[in-house]
Amino acid sequence: xxxxxxxxxxxxxxxxxxxxxxxxxxxxxxxxxxxxxxxxxxxxxxxxxxxxxxxxxxxxxxxxxxxxxxxxxxxxxxxxxxxxxxxxxxxxxxxxxxxxxxxxxxxxxxxxxxxxxxxxxxxxxxxxxxxxxxxxxxxxxxxxxxxxxxxxxxxxxxxxxxxxxxxxxxxxxx
Amino acid sequence: xxxxxxxxxxxxxxxxxxxxxxxxxxxxxxxxxxxxxxxxxxxxxxxxxxxxxxxxxxxxxxxxxxxxxxxxxxxxxxxxxxxxxxxxxxxxxxxxxxxxxxxxxxxxxxxxxxxxxxxxxxxxxxxxxxxxxxxxxxxxxxxxxxxxxxxxxxxxxxxxxxxxxxxxxxxxxx
DNA sequence: TATTACGTTTAGTAATTACTAAACATACAA
DNA sequence: TTGTATGTTTAGTAATTACTAAACGTAATA
Numbered sequence: 294x295x296x297x298x299x300x301x302x303x304x305x306x307x308x309x310x311x312x313x314x315x316x317x318x319x320x321x322x323x324x325x326x327x328x329x330x331x332x333x334x335x336x337x338x339x340x341x342x343x344x345x346x347x348x349x350x351x352x353x354x355x356x357x358x359x360x361x362x363x364x365x366x367x368x369x370x371x372x373x374x375x376x377x378x379x380x381x382x383x384x385x386x387x388x389x390x391x392x393x394x395x396x397x398x399x400x401x402x403x404x405x406x407x408x409x410x411x412x413x414x415x416x417x418x419x420x421x422x423x424x425x426x427x428x429x430x431x432x433x434x435x436x437x438x439x440x441x442x443x444x445x446x447x448x449x450x451x452x453x454x455x456x457x458x459x460x461x462x463x464x465x466x467x
Numbered sequence: 468x469x470x471x472x473x474x475x476x477x478x479x480x481x482x483x484x485x486x487x488x489x490x491x492x493x494x495x496x497x498x499x500x501x502x503x504x505x506x507x508x509x510x511x512x513x514x515x516x517x518x519x520x521x522x523x524x525x526x527x528x529x530x531x532x533x534x535x536x537x538x539x540x541x542x543x544x545x546x547x548x549x550x551x552x553x554x555x556x557x558x559x560x561x562x563x564x565x566x567x568x569x570x571x572x573x574x575x576x577x578x579x580x581x582x583x584x585x586x587x588x589x590x591x592x593x594x595x596x597x598x599x600x601x602x603x604x605x606x607x608x609x610x611x612x613x614x615x616x617x618x619x620x621x622x623x624x625x626x627x628x629x630x631x632x633x634x635x636x637x638x639x640x641x
Numbered sequence: 642t643a644t645t646a647c648g649t650t651t652a653g654t655a656a657t658t659a660c661t662a663a664a665c666a667t668a669c670a671a
Numbered sequence: 672t673t674g675t676a677t678g679t680t681t682a683g684t685a686a687t688t689a690c691t692a693a694a695c696g697t698a699a700t701a
Binding site for chain 4: 642643644645646647648649650651652653654655656657658659660661662663664665666667668669670671
């Protein structure tokens with residue numbers, strides 16, 4: 294008694310929804326991606342409504358976020374005014390795209406505020422132990438962020454982040 | 468007119484709070500870590516209450532999460548029944564610890580559900596195009612997750628993930 | 642110009658999450 | 672044993688976030 298494709302798709306979609314939530318995105322976002330990812334052809338907004346049960350409004354805003362991250366692509370058909378959406382299937386490309394997006398994010402602003410704390414201290418140095426201690430700690434964190442940042446930038450620069458590169462990294466880490 | 472240390476600490480704490488939120492943790496968690504990180508000595512619960520303005524209850528639960536991730540350490544003093552908390556200052560160690568924690572998480576369960584979808588399809592194969600298409604897609608995602616997972620595992624295995632290793636990785640990616 | 646077929650925005654609601662205040666548990670001290 | 676100093680749990684509230692329903696804008700078509 295074979296499990297129906299419908300059931301499998303549903304389970305898969307639920308799985309991605311949870312993964313989405315885990316990363317702090319709405320679970321609906323994961324569901325939208327899953328539906329597109331399992332569709333052989335690009336889907337229109339209304340088709341996504343039908344598949345996910347979400348409303349047009351929600352999908353409209355969330356799919357824009359997905360597009361900004363490079364996880365879905367919007368296309369049109371000649372003589373059809375609907376938009377059609379397809380999932381990005383090259384996940385390595387998606388990672389690059391997400392990392393790029395990250396650069397202008399709230400996160401980066403916060404990271405910069407650590408850097409700012411450091412320069413603020415530089416500019417009006419007070420020579421006591423507490424001051425020195427604080428400085429060192431802030432500096433250490435800043436350096437850590439910088440390391441992470443150069444990693445991210447290195448990944449962005451790769452033309453392709455395929456399995457070969459991942460394998461290389463694994464090799465070095467041995 | 469030098470910026471006071473208090474002001475700098477406050478800014479720093481706010482920065483970490485935002486970073487914490489960005490990663491889907493409560494902002495209070497970032498604040499707690501920041502306060503501990505900038506303290507030369509371990510702090511008691513009540514001292515953290517004083518510094519952050521949060522209540523004991525909140526701190527109690529959130530600091531447990533931080534400890535589970537290896538971002539703070541609990542200690543005691545002889546003849547003093549308070550607990551004292553200090554921030555982990557080796558961020559690379561913290562990353563390892565967080566990755567380990569992740570292994571048993573909700574995330575991992577979700578990832579496994581993708582693998583499960585795959586085996587479910589294996590076990591009662593239907594030989595038509597839609598089925599094949601779906602199988603391929605699910606399989607591709609599963610392989611991607613596996614690549615990520617081996618990376619994570621490789622990092623966990625390193626005795627130390629210092630700057631040298633990061634530099635090595637950067638070298639390979641050139 | 643009016644109508645239709647779409648996507649977007651908006652205002653409000655539901656659901657979730659972070660947090661508080663206070664009761665509780667525990668261990669030590671008197 | 673009672674009281675006191677601690678950390679934890681719980682029940683409820685505040686704040687945030689995800690989502691809906693419906694109004695809106697716009698461009699193509701009649």
